[in-house]
Amino acid sequence: MVEALILLVFLISGASAGWMGVHLLPQDLFNDTTNVEGVRWVLTGFGAFIGLIAGLVFRRLRQQLMRQVRTMPTDLLVSRAVGLILGLLVANLLLAPILLLPLAGAVSLVKPLAAVLSNVFFGVLGYNLAEVHGRTLLRLFNPSSTEALLVADGVLTPASAKILDTSVIIDGRIRGLLACGLLEGQVIVAQTVIDEMQQLADSANAEKRARGRRGLKLLTDLRETYGRRLVINTTRYDGAGTDDRLLQLSADTGGTLVTADFNLAQVAQVQELKVMNLSELVIALRPEVQPGDELLLKIVRQGKENNQGVGYLDDGTMVVVEGAGTAIGDRLPVVVTGALQNPSGRMVFARLEKESAAPRSAKANRPPRGNSGSKGNERPPANPR
Template identity: 75%
Template sequence: MVDSLILILFMISGAAAGWLGVDLLPRAMLAEVDNPEGLRTVLGGFGAFFGLIAGVFFGQLRRSLMRQVRSMPTDLLVSRAVGLILGLLVANLLLAPILLLPLPWEVVFVKPLAAVLSNVFFGVSGYNLAEVHGRTLLRLFNPSSTEALLVAEGVLQPASAKILDTSVVIDGRLRGLLDSGVLEGQVIVAQCVIDELQALADSSNAEKRGRGRRGLKLLTELREQYVRRLVVNSTRYEGKGVDDKLQALTADTGGTLLTTDYNLAKVAELKSLKVLNLSELVIALRPEVQPGDEFQLKIAREGKEADQGVGYLDDGTMVVVEGARENIGERLPVVVTGALQNPTGRIVFARREPVLHATATEAGSHGNERGGERSTPPASKRKPRASR
């Protein structure tokens, strides 16, 4: 509705400019025109056409600005607004002497042209300067803030917004990251993610319905806990799927896409977007297991190969143990022989630790018993001592 109204207003303004612009033409040129009303109609049509083009351009610019405003931090928004106002103020102060100059009728159009160009130039300059150096104002309003001082000096970079993928919301580990303080900055939930979670919650499949409801419940709880930090972006981007829309939102906001989808992370990296793969973060934080490490492991199930058992470490890493297929449910001492790292996780290979000490002790005790029997023959087999 707003876009249509903008186009209509621009077309009417262009048509009126073309219709009334005939009066600004030189009189010598008007004297050569046989049909002034036809000239007005033609110029009005051209004005409406160029007004339509300007309206389309202005509508796209308005939508882009609205997307940035919705996801922009408050301090940056205020600094940009102040920079734009100061730029326009400087432009109008410089224009005052020019507008008061008496100019001939033939070059009177220089005044409005200079007004438009100067306002655009100084307004854009003030906006850009505020975007780069606007955070220095934090020192003026709060000089005792160490964080504001570091940001103003460029030593500390402001935290980027985190755009959540549906997989991260369903995963559930987002709460732990926020509570621990690992994630900084605004947390943005796109409208397409909420729509996808709602579709999952309304699914006839019980598993999908459970995941969708769990994701919506988590977002509701986080919204109550982090009131202003969690932001819902209601902008509806065009795209084939949720992945394309999330990439467009990440590009517009300059934030970091948080996901557990390996393919989405790689496509976003290919487009030079900031990505944080939660699966890779979890893998990087796991404790290192080196070949030769010994520990107790409970065998949970059978392995794929013959005579293999499978157990799990405390962090969820799968351990494949050779020769443990018959020991399911038991806790065995194992020795790590190697590890395999892949994009989806890590697999540790181990073998059963041989129990040699108990076997050697038992063998030694049996040998001593047999040796004692040989060294002390029974009394019935002893030869009688010869009498003297």
């Protein structure tokens, strides 16, 4: 109903302007024509057509604006509105001396032109500045906060909010990151993430149901532990799925997306959004192993190649040891010879130390006791007294 009313208003306005604007035409044009009413109707139709096009454009702009307002976080909406108002205020203050100038003739057209240009320029400037630094501006409204004073002095950079993906909530690693203080700022959980975990908790699949319940239980524990630091964003974004909505939320709030999904992290990087990939963080926090380092490693299974053994470091890194295929279950000193980094993790290559390999080979070549072929090595009988 509202859309039709908008088109009707623009249509009537355009037609009225064409009907009444016939008097603005040059008088010489009326001297050459005898059908003034026909010209009036032509102008009316042309004005109605222009009004209809303007109505369609305005309706499209209104739909986009309403969609952004519905999905925009409240603090960002307030900051942008404040920035726009301050920009228009500055523009009109600067216009006051120009409007008071006694200009005559065609030069007087400078006044409305300067008014339009200055309002558009400073309005857009204030809007953009508020979009970038709006959260800092809102924090300055609380002068009793030490953090706000530091932000105002430029000493402290405000921490960006951390937006949690479903993957980091379900696997539980976010609890340890928060407990260690590695994540600063507000922790935002989007409503779409909660809806996705609820669907998993209601699933008929036992594994999915357990994952969903584990994620919801973790959110409850985080709420009890961190209180108001954990924020539930109830904004309903339009998107194909949870990933698309999280990207929109990250773009609107300027927060850092925390995820363990490699593909989602790549898409966020392509869109130039802040992202923290927990898988990359785990790899970065692993202890560095350089060629030549000596390790005491337990061989747990055989490798793919002949006479290879496989062991694991404390962080789960797989170590392939040459010459340890027969040492399953033993803990042996090894020397690192190299490492290979791939998207799925890191693989370390090593070899047995010579000191540990020599006794094992000598033991393997030593003939067993009681062998008939080893009489020459038997101890001679003791001489009787």
